[in-house]
Amino acid sequence: MKGGHSKAMIARMSRYLRGLERIMSGGTTTINSKALGEMLGISDSQVRKDFAMFNRLGHAGIGYRCEELAEVIRQTLGMNQVWSAAIVGCGNLGQALIGYRGFRQRGITIEAAFDENPAVIGTTIHGLTIQDFGQFAATIQELEIQLAILSVPAAAAQKTADVLANCGILGILNFAPVNLNLPDSVSLSNVDLTIELEQLVFAVVQKQKVD
């Protein structure tokens, strides 16, 4: 392996992996950079550059062997092992994420869910009983949970994230629309639905201006 791993490149790796799994489920065993790129909206040279980090995995005249390629991508991403996550904040979005199938399909299991609101503590959603956030430290230690999915209101996000960090969580997927400050020991990935929607609105407005 060689070369740098930019954020954009890692995002493409996820997409390659999903594309590969899809075509493999259809029985295909090899694919070339052009076909894989077209399927995902990525240029063929970009595909080859990305795979250059795997030493000479491709086969001139043939392309890449799907299973082999998928395996090294899984390894690169760290998806060749099982990960356990907890949902923190069980409002609308949190409850939906408990039942979200995409995570489990990728080897990430939601093992626990927490909230502070007595009205939802004790409720069972998709087979998981929501616990009092006060039990967070004990539960994640017992179940060896590494990741937290943070879907609390923006105002509570930093304070809650501080607790997660203190409890030894390794990574936080943050849905709150705020910039979290965390110690270096904790990784952070942000999803901001409003930003995505505003980007869409911007694109729509730009298109209208051209006409």
Next chain:
Amino acid sequence: MKGGHSKAMIARMSRYLRGLERIMSGGTTTINSKALGEMLGISDSQVRKDFAMFNRLGHAGIGYRCEELAEVIRQTLGMNQVWSAAIVGCGNLGQALIGYRGFRQRGITIEAAFDENPAVIGTTIHGLTIQDFGQFAATIQELEIQLAILSVPAAAAQKTADVLANCGILGILNFAPVNLNLPDSVSLSNVDLTIELEQLVFAVVQKQKVD
């Protein structure tokens, strides 16, 4: 106004806007590039470069007037008007998005929701009754809906998106983990929760390697 509008820059504009609204609600009326940047995790020079597209809005020695700045950002993003959206696909995630407050706070209202599953059609979620997807064309025309939030299973996404495009939808926020092909007339923004979580896992694994 001048300069290009990259995707990354537009995403930052959303963040500036939210930061500004937050500090204004605390009574602050002016802010400089350094303070705004620190609040959002963006460098001060980046902030100034981004605002360079607004002709000389800043005031040397003082900074930017918050309300004035927020207003031009809203205009740039197209958020100085109200937008109507429909949820298409009312599974877990779709139902959560119907109730998501962040959209409404930003002037984007969810006016209708659709599904194909007879078991959910007719159900009322957060005050909105889920309609048969067959009524999509009629409803969006009647309610003048411009945007669609697509949260159907991956296998159905392209086919559903084709219908949305044919009905004259201007933009689609796609949650399905597939690369959609759409006519140029339709704008597209993708949210892929699995990619975000995999990026987080990658970051965690990288951090462990260093230690």
Next chain:
DNA sequence: TGCTGTGAAAGACTTCACAGCA
């Protein structure tokens, strides 16, 4: 003096174009 606006430099990312292998 404090801060903006902005050229110039640096850096990151993508595409091009083609040598070379099976």
Next chain:
DNA sequence: TGCTGTGAAGTCTTTCACAGCA
């Protein structure tokens, strides 16, 4: 011949550094 791997070129983005204004 068909396709990979990869330097080189091109493009896009960010940071630096400082002149100039209030």
